[in-house]
Amino acid sequence: MGSQENSSCPKALGTWDLETLDSSSPDSASHLEEQWPKPSPSLNDEDSMDVVLEDSGEIRSLASPPPGREIIRYEVTVNRRNIEDICLCCGSLQVHTQHPLFEGGICASCKDTFLETIFLYDEDGHQSYCSICCSGHTLFICESPDCTRCYCFECVDILVGPGTSERINAMACWVCFLCLPFTRSGLLQRRKRWRHQLKAFHDLEGASPLEMYKPVSAWKRQPVQVLSLFGNIEKELESLGFLERGSGSEGGRLKYLEDVTNVVRRDVERWGPFDLVYGSTQPLGRSCDRCPGWYMFQFHRILQYARPHPGSQRPFFWLFVDSLLLTEDDQVTTTRFLQMEPVTLQNIRGRVLQNAVRVWSNIPGLKSKHLALTPKEQQSLEGQVRTRAKMASQKDDPLVKNCLLPLREYFKYFSQNPLPLY
Structure with missing residues (x-):
C-alpha cells in the first residue's frame, strides 16, 4: 500500500514527461487519460493497476456548511465557488496567493507553513509532510522510485473523494498526483509547469535573499x-x-x-x-x-x-x-x-x-x-x-x-x- 508503513513496490513504474503533458492540448491529455489503465473495482486484487482514484462527483446535500476542511468540497460542489478562492490547506476563504503545486488558493498562515516544510525530509528520503497541506500525521508515500512526495489521508479524502484513503491503502503500489500522466483527480488538479510555479512561489513569498532552483524532472x-x-x-x-x-x-x-x-x-x-x-x-x-x-x-x-x-x-x-x-x-x-x-x-x-x-x-x-x-x-x-x-x-x-x-x-x-x- 502507499502509506509510510508500506513494503517496497513490487512493480516497475514507467517514467512520464509531465512537463510536456502539462503543456499539451486538451485532446492530447484526454487521449492519454483514456490509454491509462483504470483502477480495478476489486480493492483486494493485488494485480490491479494502482493509479489515482477519480472522485465520483457526488454532491452532499447539506443544509449548512460542514466544519473544518470539508467546507472545501461544499463550497466547490454546492456553492460553485472557484477552488482558487479557497485555501487548499485549511479551507479558509481569506486567500493570500495560489498554491504552487495544485489549483487552489493558500492563505497567509498556510503559506508560511508551506515555505517552512516543503523541503523537509525524513531519514527515509521522503518528505516529512503532505505536499498539499504541509501537515498531516499519517501519510501515503509515492512509490515511484524518483519521487519523494507524501500525502495525508485527510487531503485525499476531501480533495479526491470520500473513501479514497481506504482505496489507496488497499493498493499494492501507488503513484502520486504529481507523477500520474493525467492532471485531474476529483477536485485535485495539478498545475501546469508546477516546478516553475514552485520556484516562483518560493522566490516571491520566501524570506531567503537567495533564489531557489527549479526542481528537475526525474527523467532529466x-x-x-x-x-x-x-x-x-x-x-x-x-x-x-x-x-x-x-x-x-x-x-x-x-x-x-x-x-x-x-x-x-x-x-x-x-x-x-x-x-x-x-x-x-x-x-x-x-x-x-x-x-x-x-x-x-x-x-x-x-x-x-x-x-x-x-x-x-x-x-x-x-x-x-x-x-x-x-x-x-x-x-x-x-x-x-x-x-x-x-x-x-x-x-x-x-x-x-x-x-x-x-x-x-x-x-x-x-x-x-x-x-x-x-x-x-x-x-x-x-x-x-x-x-x-x-x-x-x-x-x-x-x-x-x-x-x-x-x-x-x-x-x-x-x-x-x-x-x-x-
Whole structure:
C-alpha cells in the first residue's frame, strides 16, 4: 500500500514527461487519460493497476456548511465557488496567493507553513509532510522510485473523494498526483509547469535573499559532480544514492582536496563543472596547525571559482559546515562572505545532545527546520565543545546527510543504494 508503513513496490513504474503533458492540448491529455489503465473495482486484487482514484462527483446535500476542511468540497460542489478562492490547506476563504503545486488558493498562515516544510525530509528520503497541506500525521508515500512526495489521508479524502484513503491503502503500489500522466483527480488538479510555479512561489513569498532552483524532472536528472574540501563526503553521498559505487564518471564524480593553498581558478575549471561544493572546519578533537577561519576563507575562494557563469540555469549548491570552532567574530565574517545566516543542527538522542554543527548553505529546507538557539542552549553547546575536544574526534556524518537529502529533487538517485541512512 502507499502509506509510510508500506513494503517496497513490487512493480516497475514507467517514467512520464509531465512537463510536456502539462503543456499539451486538451485532446492530447484526454487521449492519454483514456490509454491509462483504470483502477480495478476489486480493492483486494493485488494485480490491479494502482493509479489515482477519480472522485465520483457526488454532491452532499447539506443544509449548512460542514466544519473544518470539508467546507472545501461544499463550497466547490454546492456553492460553485472557484477552488482558487479557497485555501487548499485549511479551507479558509481569506486567500493570500495560489498554491504552487495544485489549483487552489493558500492563505497567509498556510503559506508560511508551506515555505517552512516543503523541503523537509525524513531519514527515509521522503518528505516529512503532505505536499498539499504541509501537515498531516499519517501519510501515503509515492512509490515511484524518483519521487519523494507524501500525502495525508485527510487531503485525499476531501480533495479526491470520500473513501479514497481506504482505496489507496488497499493498493499494492501507488503513484502520486504529481507523477500520474493525467492532471485531474476529483477536485485535485495539478498545475501546469508546477516546478516553475514552485520556484516562483518560493522566490516571491520566501524570506531567503537567495533564489531557489527549479526542481528537475526525474527523467532529466544527471549524476551529481561534487568538489569536497577538507573533508571527504564520498561515503555519505554513496549511502544516499547520489554516487554509484564503482561506476566512474557515469555514476557521479567526487573530487576531494584536503589542502587548497596552491589551487587556482584554472584548476577548478579544469576539474569541473561541479554541482555541489562542500567544505568544513576540521573535526573537533583533531589537531591542526591552521586556525578555523582559514577553512572558511579558502572555502569562499574556491566557491567563487566553482560557481556557474552568470545567467546559468543549472542548479548549483554549496554547503559549509563548522564543527563549532569558529569564534563569534569568525561567524559574523562567514555570514558576510557567504551572504547567508548560519543554522545550528543538533543530533539529539534520548534528550541527550550527541553532536552539533553550524551550517551555511543554499540547499533548500535547512533554514526552516532548525530555529535559532536560545542563550541557554548556546551555553550548553559551548560546554559540549569543551567536552568533545577532550575526546576522540567525532564525525558529523548524520548531520551532513540530513543536509543533503533535498538534493534528490535535482540529481539522479541510484536506487541500489537504499535509504534509510542508518
